[in-house]
Amino acid sequence: MFDVIGRKRWFxxxxxxxxxxxxxFILLTxxxxxQQGLKFSIDYTGGTRWEIHFAGTxxxxxxxxxxxxxxxxxxxxxxQVGEGYFDIKTKxxxxxxxxxxxxxxxxxxxxxSAGASGSPAASGASAAPSASPSASPAPSPTPIPSGAxxxxxxxxxxxxxxxxxxxxxxxxxxxxxxxxxxVSADLINQxxxxxxxxxxxxxxxxxxxxxxxxxxxxALVALVHDVIVVVxxxxxLGTLFGVEIDGLFVTAMLTVIGFSVHDTIVVFDRxxxxxxxxxxxxxxxxxxxxxLQTFGRSINTSLTVVFTLSALFLFGGAAIRVFVxxxxxxxxxxxxSSIFNASPLLVVWQEWDDRRRARLTGTRTARRAxx
Numbered sequence: 001m002f003d004v005i006g007r008k009r010w011f012x013x014x015x016x017x018x019x020x021x022x023x024x025f026i027l028l029t030x031x032x033x034x035q036q037g038l039k040f041s042i043d044y045t046g047g048t049r050w051e052i053h054f055a056g057t058x059x060x061x062x063x064x065x066x067x068x069x070x071x072x073x074x075x076x077x078x079x080q081v082g083e084g085y086f087d088i089k090t091k092x093x094x095x096x097x098x099x100x101x102x103x104x105x106x107x108x109x110x111x112x113s114a115g116a117s118g119s120p121a122a123s124g125a126s127a128a129p130s131a132s133p134s135a136s137p138a139p140s141p142t143p144i145p146s147g148a149x150x151x152x153x154x155x156x157x158x159x160x161x162x163x164x165x166x167x168x169x170x171x172x173x174x175x176x177x178x179x180x181x182x183v184s185a186d187l188i189n190q191x192x193x194x195x196x197x198x199x200x201x202x203x204x205x206x207x208x209x210x211x212x213x214x215x216x217x218x219a220l221v222a223l224v225h226d227v228i229v230v231v232x233x234x235x236x237l238g239t240l241f242g243v244e245i246d247g248l249f250v251t252a253m254l255t256v257i258g259f260s261v262h263d264t265i266v267v268f269d270r271x272x273x274x275x276x277x278x279x280x281x282x283x284x285x286x287x288x289x290x291x292l293q294t295f296g297r298s299i300n301t302s303l304t305v306v307f308t309l310s311a312l313f314l315f316g317g318a319a320i321r322v323f324v325x326x327x328x329x330x331x332x333x334x335x336x337s338s339i340f341n342a343s344p345l346l347v348v349w350q351e352w353d354d355r356r357r358a359r360l361t362g363t364r365t366a367r368r369a370x371x
């Protein structure tokens with residue numbers, strides 16, 4: 001029989017290897033003012049995101065950035081994404097456009113004597129509209145190149161005009177979004193509140209469910225392990241490859257938290273059952289037996305989810321790739337932590353508590369004997 005609990009120090013060491021580098025990169029985010037560590041999308045930082053496609057070839061991200069610099073947008077980032085689109089991220093630009101000016105309706109200047117004259121010639125002459133000398137025809141709008149929705153007014157219209165002059169027509173626009181700094185700050189606060197409330201709720205529920213705070217804290221530690229693994233991985237990916245986290249990342253983290261705790265509760269529930277069935281056996285042996293009993297179920301459940309997420313990551317769209325990657329890392333980490341972190345930690349705490357009680361009992365017995 002494989003002794004999971006007997007090798008708990010090796011599993012703790014492996015968890016430290018997984019979490020410490022990621023935790024360091026997470027700390028680099030505030031220390032380097034976002035230059036290293038986590039890279040946040042405009043959902044969190046505020047700004048304008050614009051994905052466009054040019055009809056011509058030979059367009060480069062550096063060339064687009066030089067045009068943006070000439071438009072006083074030098075701090076923008078440009079990245080070529082799938083299908084030849086360019087992802088432009090810059091400071092917030094107002095997307096609202098003024099409503100089109102209404103074209104004056106021509107009026108008919110009918111002579112009062114026209115109605116009295118019965119001649120067709122006079123009637124036809126009086127029915128002709130009389131154009132005022134001051135009324136000039138409205139200028140025809142500049143024809144928009146192929147690519148519906150490309151702005152033609154405002155600051156973004158000026159940028160689009162400069163890009164068309166440099167690289168030719170814009171024949172595709174996939175995304176155009178502006179997020180203000182107030183909205184992004186609210187989103188960050190809500191993300192922290194959601195994760196904190198979810199973690200505290202899980203701690204209180206598991207403690208109540210198993211009538212022991214050790215179960216709740218052990219599950220919470222495994223949960224924090226999974227959060228650090230996922231966030232730390234994205235901090236490393238953001239530093240090395242510029243991978244950004246968006247609004248869906250919070251959804252992925254809450255899903256990972258729920259899955260991790262679900263798997264942990266399955267193991268803990270089997271431990272509680274075996275404590276009643278095998279009363280008198282060492283607690284470490286009971287936990288090890290419970291882990292082995294639920295091992296196959298946990299692995300099969302996780303593999304089913306991993307296969308599905310892998311298919312989504314490989315063949316799904318680019319818009320959900322970060323979301324799916326976060327789920328994939330979190331599910332694997334959650335399965336590992338439920339088996340090899342939460343249960344061994346519960347044993348370590350229980351054995352420490354037993355030793356503490358034994359010392360207290362020995363001290364009290366010695367005091368009574370001396371008295």
